[in-house]
Amino acid sequence: MTVLTVPMAETGSADITRRMRVLRRLRRNPLAVVSFVVLALAAVIALLSPWIAPYSVDQTDFARTFAPPGSPGHVLGTDDLGRDVLSRIMLGARASLQVGLLAVATSLVIGVPLGLAAGYFRAWDAVISRFTDLLLAFPFLIMAVGLAAIRGASLGNAAVAIGIAQIPGVIRVVRSDTLRLKSLDFVAAAVVDGASDLWVLARHILPNATSVILVQATVAIPAAILGEAVLSFLGLGIQPPAPSLGTMLATAQQFAARAPWAAVLPGVVIMGLALAFNVFGDALRDALDPKGDRR
DSSP states (O other): OOOOOOOHHHHHHHHHHHHHHHHHHHHTOHHHHHHHHHHHHHHHHHHHHHHHOSSOTTOOOGGGTTOOTTBTTBTTOBOTTOOBHHHHHHHHHHHHHHHHHHHHHHHHHHHHHHHHHHHHOHHHHHHHHHHHHHHHTSOHHHHHHHHHHHHOSSHHHHHHHHHHHHHHHHHHHHHHHHHHHHTSHHHHHHHHTTOOHHHHIIIIIHHHHHHHHHHHHHHHHHHHHHHHHHHHHTTSSSOTTSOOHHHHHHHHGGGTTTOTHHHHHHHHHHHHHHHHHHHHHHHHHHHHOTTSOOO
């Protein structure tokens, strides 16, 4: 049987055209542009925060505790120990993004291979799917809290705990797309042409599943950020005096009536980051949809 193949030059040209089409769709979506600008700004601030923060995160000034926003030298005010709220938010956002990225990387490294195996190999599907169902029986936050409590409180342990809790979702998404891709003609042609299973997975299924994986990552990062905030709020995440948006909320709750900005501002940052990731993820999903507008 003769198998028709696509020249590599044409394949590369098609990939470039597809990327340009995706970028064009994203640029035409105002919400995608705004969310991307917010995320890019947050990433730059988080990356440079150790050098651009106005004060050290543990620098106290007991003569100026609970200074309101707009006070001289403290744009967003101070907390109960006279520490600069803006500096702590900048470093706290850095920690939240670190946990989000590490957690998603952990879930992808483990979940993507398992999802590919479950979708492609029928013998492995039953075992991996039952394992996934077992993990899904526990709510995401309950599992993350339990794992963090077992491993101990730290940034790394919080990221690993949240990442493990997100593995079932990654497995299900990748498995579903693998089953879809496995039934397409180009995969069947590669199998008939004598390609091995690993070759088919690495060269045909995984590259075509990248779009789904990227969208899943953009959805998982805000969940990880919220999970880190919850763990830190409960004392199972980043430990003081290291700044964290969750610990800032936990500390500020007892002074909410006297200094509401100390609790409101970290909450707004958490909400803004999560919302920006979710909006950009939705826009990216629409832009990657082959059935979308091809103008």
